[in-house]
Amino acid sequence: MEELFFLQPEVVSALVKGFCVSVKLIVPSAIFGFIIGIIVGALMIYGNAFTKKIVDGYVLIFRGFPLVVQLFIWYFGLPYIGIYLSPFVAAVLGFSLCSGAYQSEYVRGAFLSVKTGQTMAAQALGFSKIKMVFFITLPQAFRRALPGCGNEIIYLIKYSSLAYMITCIELTGEGKIIASDSFRYTETFMVIGAIYLLMTSVTAWLLHRLEYRLQLPGFEQYS
Amino acid sequence: MMESLIILYGALPYLLRGSLVTIAVVVGAMLLGLVVGICIAAGQVYGGKWLRRIIGVYIWFFRGVPLLVLLFLFYFGLCSLLNINLSAFTVSIIVLGLITSAYQSQIFRGAIMSLPEGQLKAAHALGMSDRKAVMLIVLPQALRLSIPGWSNEYSIVLKDSAVTYALGVAEIMARAHFVASRTYEQLPMYFAAGIIFLILTYLGTKGLRILENKVKIPGYSS
Amino acid sequence: MADKTPILRIENMTKRYGDKEVLKDASLSINKGELKVLIGPSGGGKSTFLQCINFLVKPDRGRLWLDGREIIRARKKEIYGYRQKVGMIFQDFNLFDHLTALRNVRIALVRVKGMNKDEAQDRAIRELDRVGLKSYMHQYPAELSGGQKQRVSIARALAMDPEIMLLDEPTSALDPELISEVLDVIRDVRSDGMTMIMSTHQIGFASEMADEFVFLEDGFIVETGPPEKILYKAQYARTREFCSKITELYGNSF
C-alpha cells in the first residue's frame, strides 16, 4: 500500500486533471504568444515611428516585469478598475503577452538576418513586395527564428506552474493539494517534477525533429 | 488618484526594504551558480565520459523542472526528509543557484570552447599542470567573454526571484501583495513592484557593462 | 551585327545620398544586341547606376524608356513587369539561400510569370544545362562554389527571357581560378545576341567583347567610346590615367 500511493485512483485522477489543465494553459498561450511575437516582431521592423514606440514600450514592460507580477496584475490588479477575470483566463492572458514579448525578439532578429541581397534579387526578378515576403523572406526568417521560439515554448511549459499562484489549480496546484493532504511532500513533488520534465523533454525533442526536417545547407544552427 | 499616490508613497520604504531581500537572494544565487557553473563547465569540457554524462543529467533536470516545483520539493520535501532546518530564504538561494548554475555552465562552456586551442597548449608547454592551466590561463579569458551572457542570466534570476514569494520570503513581490491586500490598491502596488524590478535589472546590467569595460583586454570583443 | 533601334534609353539619371550626388545626370542609350561596359574607379557609381536602371535604388531624377515606352516609376505594376524584362546579375550572386539551384531558377517563372510548374521545371533545367550545371540542380547555394553560384544566377536571369541584362561586376567576388568559367558563360550568352550593360574590372575580357566603354567617375559619365579609343586614345586626362593604371594591373589580352 505504502509504495502504491501514486497508483491510488484519487491521486491518479487528480494528477491527470492537473495535467490537463496545464496543457489547456500551455497550448493556447503558446499559439497566442507566437502570433503576438510575429506581429510585434514585424512591427519592430516595418512599423512607423509611432507603432515602434508602442511596441518598444510593450516589450520593455512585458520582458522587464517578472511574470508573477504580471499575473498578479491581471488577476488581483484588474478588479481595481472593475475588470474581473477568471484565474484561467488571467493566466492565459499573462502567459501569452509575456511569451509574445520574448518571441518578438527572435522574430525580429530572424527578419533582420535575411540579407538585403535576397530581397534585392527578388525585386530584380519582378517579385511584388507581398510575394517577396511570402516566398523569400518568411521561409528564411522562420528557419532562423525556430530555435529561439522553440526555447520560449519550453520556458512557457515551466512557467505555466506559476498559474498556481493566482489560484488556477493546474498540475503544480494539484500536487500541492495532494502533498498537503498526505504529507508526502518529497514524493509528490518528485512525481510532479518528473511530469514536467517529461513535458519539456518531449517538446524539446519534437522541436528538434521539426528543426531537423526544416534544416537546409547554409541554415545550420549551432546550439 | 491622489489618494493612491499617497498610499504608494507611504508604502515605498517598505517595498524598498523588500528589494534588499531580493538583491540578497539574487546575489547569493548568482554567486552559487557561478561557482557550481564553472565546475560543471570545466567538467563538461575536460572531464571523462562518465562525468560528462552525470553533468548532462544534472543540466537536463534543472533546466526541465519548473522553479516553483523545485522550491516546494526542496523546502517542504527534502529539508524535512533529510531533517535539516533551512529558512525559506536559504532554500530560495540554493534552488535559484542550482538552476542558474545549469544555465551559467553553458555560458562558460561556450566561452571556454571559443578560446583558441593554442592557449592551453602554450600553458602546457610552459610546464603548467592541467589545473593550473585552466585556473591561470583559460578561466581568466573565458570569464571575460562570459560577462554579457552572465548579465542576461542576472536579469532572468532577478525576475525569477519573485517566485520565492510562494515560500514566504519577504521580498518585493511578497511585500507588494501584503500592502495591496491591506489597502486595496492592488494595481498601483503591483505596478510599483514591476517598476522596481525594471530598475534593478537596469542597474545590474549597467554595472556589469561597466565591469566588462573595466576588465577588457585589447583584442577581445564579444 | 547590332541593329540600330535603341532598346533602352536613359536620360539624366541622378541619385543622391544625403547631400552627396553619387550619380549625376547620367544618360545612356543602348541598341539591341550591344554590350556596353561601365568602367571607373571604385565608388565611381557603377553599381548605383545599374541599380537605378532597375529601380532597385530609386533615382531622384531621370527618365527611362524600354522599347520606346517610357517606364513610369510610380506605377508599381509597371515596375514589376519591367523588371521581368531586365535581368540582373549581382556581384555577390544573391541566390535564394533556402532554395536549391533548380528552384532558384524556377521560382520566379512560377510565382512571378505564372508559368505552370512542369513547364517552368523544363525551362529551368534547360537553362541550368546551358550554364553547365544540370547535374548540380539539387544542390543548395551553400553547397556550390562561387563560380557555380554565379552561373546559377545567370541561368536564373536567362530563364525569365530578359530583353537586356545588367551585370554588376559578375566576377569580382570570385577566386581567380573560377573567373574564367563565368566569363565563358557570359561570352556564350553574348554570342547569342543578348543586350547587356556590365560593370567590370576585367579589362581584357571587356575590351574583347564590348561595343563601347563608358567611363564613370564620381557619378559622372566622363567619356564614352570604343574600347581601343578609351584605353589608348582617350580625350580626357582622368580617363587616360585610370586606363593606364588598370591595363597595368590586369594586363590586356587582345
Ligand SMILES: Nc1ncnc2c1ncn2[C@@H]1O[C@H](COP(=O)(O)OP(=O)(O)OP(=O)(O)O)[C@@H](O)[C@H]1O
Ligand atoms: N546606401 C548608400 N548610402 C550612402 N551612400 C552610398 C550608398 N550606396 C552607395 N553609396 C555611395 O555611392 C558612391 C557610389 O557607390 P557605388 O557602389 O555605386 O560605386 P561603384 O562604382 O560600384 O564602386 P565599386 O567598384 O567599389 O563597386 C560611393 O561613394 C558610395 O559610398
Ligand SMILES: [Mg+2]
Ligand atoms: Mg559596385
